[in-house]
Amino acid sequence: MKSLSKSQVPFSFGAPAMIWQVLFFYLPLALIVISSFIKAADNGLIEGLTLDHVTFFLRPLYLKVICSSFILAISNTIICFLIAYPLAYFIAFTAKRFGNLFLILVIVPFWTNFLLHVYAWFFVLDKDGFLNILLKGLGLVQDPVSHLNTPFAVIIMMVYYYLPFMVFPLYSSLERMDVRLIEASRDLGATWLQTFRRIILPLTKRGLKAGFFLVYIPSFGEFVIPELMGGDRQMFVGTVIADYILGEETGALGAAFTVLAMVFMLLSAVVIYWIIERFIPGKSHG
Amino acid sequence: MRSVRLQKLKKSFRDGTVISDVSLNMPAGKFFALLGPSGCGKTTLLRLIAGLEKADSGKIFIGDEDVTDLPIHKRPINIVFQNYALFPHLDVFDNVAYSLKLEKLPKRIIEQKVLKILEAFHLENHIYKRVTELSGGQQQRVALARAIVNEPDVLLLDEPLAALDFKLREKMLIELIELQDKLKTTFLYVTHDQFEALTVADQMAIMNHHGEIEQIGTPKEIYEFPLSSFVARFVGTTNIMTGTLCNLDKEPEIEIEQLGRFKIDLSQKHKKEWMVEGCNIIMSIRPEKIYISKNVVENFSNSLKGHVQSIVYHGRSTQYNILLKNGMRIQVFEQNEEHFPQQVIDYDNEVNLYWQKENAVILEK
Numbered sequence: 001m002k003s004l005s006k007s008q009v010p011f012s013f014g015a016p017a018m019i020w021q022v023l024f025f026y027l028p029l030a031l032i033v034i035s036s037f038i039k040a041a042d043n044g045l046i047e048g049l050t051l052d053h054v055t056f057f058l059r060p061l062y063l064k065v066i067c068s069s070f071i072l073a074i075s076n077t078i079i080c081f082l083i084a085y086p087l088a089y090f091i092a093f094t095a096k097r098f099g100n101l102f103l104i105l106v107i108v109p110f111w112t113n114f115l116l117h118v119y120a121w122f123f124v125l126d127k128d129g130f131l132n133i134l135l136k137g138l139g140l141v142q143d144p145v146s147h148l149n150t151p152f153a154v155i156i157m158m159v160y161y162y163l164p165f166m167v168f169p170l171y172s173s174l175e176r177m178d179v180r181l182i183e184a185s186r187d188l189g190a191t192w193l194q195t196f197r198r199i200i201l202p203l204t205k206r207g208l209k210a211g212f213f214l215v216y217i218p219s220f221g222e223f224v225i226p227e228l229m230g231g232d233r234q235m236f237v238g239t240v241i242a243d244y245i246l247g248e249e250t251g252a253l254g255a256a257f258t259v260l261a262m263v264f265m266l267l268s269a270v271v272i273y274w275i276i277e278r279f280i281p282g283k284s285h286g
Numbered sequence: 287m288r289s290v291r292l293q294k295l296k297k298s299f300r301d302g303t304v305i306s307d308v309s310l311n312m313p314a315g316k317f318f319a320l321l322g323p324s325g326c327g328k329t330t331l332l333r334l335i336a337g338l339e340k341a342d343s344g345k346i347f348i349g350d351e352d353v354t355d356l357p358i359h360k361r362p363i364n365i366v367f368q369n370y371a372l373f374p375h376l377d378v379f380d381n382v383a384y385s386l387k388l389e390k391l392p393k394r395i396i397e398q399k400v401l402k403i404l405e406a407f408h409l410e411n412h413i414y415k416r417v418t419e420l421s422g423g424q425q426q427r428v429a430l431a432r433a434i435v436n437e438p439d440v441l442l443l444d445e446p447l448a449a450l451d452f453k454l455r456e457k458m459l460i461e462l463i464e465l466q467d468k469l470k471t472t473f474l475y476v477t478h479d480q481f482e483a484l485t486v487a488d489q490m491a492i493m494n495h496h497g498e499i500e501q502i503g504t505p506k507e508i509y510e511f512p513l514s515s516f517v518a519r520f521v522g523t524t525n526i527m528t529g530t531l532c533n534l535d536k537e538p539e540i541e542i543e544q545l546g547r548f549k550i551d552l553s554q555k556h557k558k559e560w561m562v563e564g565c566n567i568i569m570s571i572r573p574e575k576i577y578i579s580k581n582v583v584e585n586f587s588n589s590l591k592g593h594v595q596s597i598v599y600h601g602r603s604t605q606y607n608i609l610l611k612n613g614m615r616i617q618v619f620e621q622n623e624e625h626f627p628q629q630v631i632d633y634d635n636e637v638n639l640y641w642q643k644e645n646a647v648i649l650e651k
Contacts, residue, residue, distance in 0.1 A: 184371040
């Protein structure tokens with residue numbers, strides 16, 4: 001049912017945002033797509049269309065880069081999910097009147113300067129950092145090594161940064177769920193795990209999907225964190241794009257790789273979406 | 287069909303709601319109603335029985351089995367929740383089939399059972415609808431069907447009709463009685479509505495604000511012979527008068543200030559130990575037990591004069607509010623038996639009120 005007040009909001013309300021999006025997102029995007037298929041002559045004029053730029057990247061080296069990005073993004077997303085779900089559940093159901101406080105605690109790191117985070121993590125992960133002091137103290141490590149510039153450092157920073165994007169949508173759909181549904185399920189003979197699978201998870205599916213894509217898509221193209229925390233040992237999609245776009249006369253190649261990565265990212269997102277829909281029963285709700 | 291026995295159950299919360307020392311026996315296969323004012327802890331008691339809350343102390347038995355420490359999903363008890371708590375992401379069929387699917391019954395048997403029960407509840411045209419598309423009455427039926435499809439020993443109903451309108455509620459009450467009669471499952475019906483409780487119950491218990499059971503009995507016993515002024519006031523409407531007990535040895539009477547003495551019935555059955563000459567007592571008379579007339583009538587043990595202050599027409603009966611000379615007000619219900627009654631009682635008329643001593647209940651103050 002469409003309410004009167006809803007349909008009365010004039011189209012012009014959305015116009016500024018739409019104009020902004022078109023000018024500064026869709027138009028540049030179209031330019032990137034076009035330029036990746038254009039063959040330019042030495043004098044800068046357009047000679048015709050070509051697939052050369054795209055096929056340039058169809059080599060194991062670059063497919064490996066896309067794979068690394070995919071693994072980074074999907075592991076980041078899954079780790080965020082595994083941490084965020086219990087946290088959101090706790091805030092929505094157990095914390096009660098302190099719920100807002102916890103939400104603020106989740107978001108506070110987000111308000112702090114990004115570089116500050118990075119440097120803070122340097123202190124934690126460095127050879128003489130807090131992590132090693134702790135590990136040594138516990139007798140788990142004798143000869144500490146630096147954790148900086150490792151995949152471990154990258155994933156820690158990624159999870160640290162992206163966690164709120166997962167917590168908030170999950171929280172908002174958990175918070176809207178009626179606790180009595182959980183009680184009803186238990187009452188009808190379901191264990192806690194069965195209740196989670198059959199009731200809680202399906203009823204928070206919308207939040208789960210939102211959280212999944214809010215984390216997955218940006219972390220696929222993440223450039224800064226791998227650059228700062230991972231050193232130059234591993235190449236990710238973002239690194240390659242930056243190299244070519246900023247490189248001399250390799251802009252078209254950069255654009256082509258962007259398009260290629262984007263296509264892969266969208267396809268994988270569709271697959272993830274399908275998996276979520278397939279394995280969590282029930283229609284979307286909440 | 288098994289009985290439910292509560293033994294000295296206690297539960298208190300930080301917000302003050304409390305169950306204090308409740309012992310109750312709900313006989314197997316009977317319709318039992320628990321009646322109490324809002325916030326008295328009756329829902330808490332129901333949640334304790336279901337296993338949704340843990341008692342501070344005391345025991346719960348289903349039949350002879352001690353279920354006090356049995357987790358909720360293992361108790362042979364199902365609840366019909368106040369707001370139904372239907373699963374919004376499942377259709378009617380999957381809601382009803384929920385418990386059967388958990389038992390991992392064969393698909394064919396699940397289908398049979400669910401379809402049979404949906405038919406019995408007149409829901410056969412809504413099998414694949416989402417529960418949010420149903421009306422309140424239909425949702426209520428789905429909730430009931432879901433709760434009884436796996437044949438629990440005990441069914442707990444938590445104010446199940448509160449959200450329905452009056453006509454539908456009356457109809458559902460009758461359906462519930464017939465359903466219980468057919469299934470012979472032990473029903474525990476929790477409500478604050480005395481009309482519902484009196485209608486459905488084979489036996490009922492009255493709970494007061496402190497989470498204590500005041501009285502247990504059949505609806506008739508509770509209504510006609512309340513054991514405390516709380517029960518007298520809470521169940522039905524009544525007129526309460528306070529006075530002192532006198533003439534105990536011969537013909538017992540109550541003396542009410544400014545009104546005089548009235549005969550009361552303290553024969554063997556109603557005589558209690560605390561009743562001594564001159565003690566304070568309460569007399570409760572139901573409004574329908576009082577006869578009102580402008581004329582003088584013989585053969586009543588007691589009579590009283592008053593002025594009609596207001597008249598409320600209820601259709602099948604008329605309620606007169608009578609002002610007595612001590613400033614007290616009394617309610618009287620008169621059946622509207624005739625289209626054109628012989629005497630018309632109007633505002634400000636002086637009237638005589640009559641009642642038999644056996645129809646008044648004497649309670650400790």
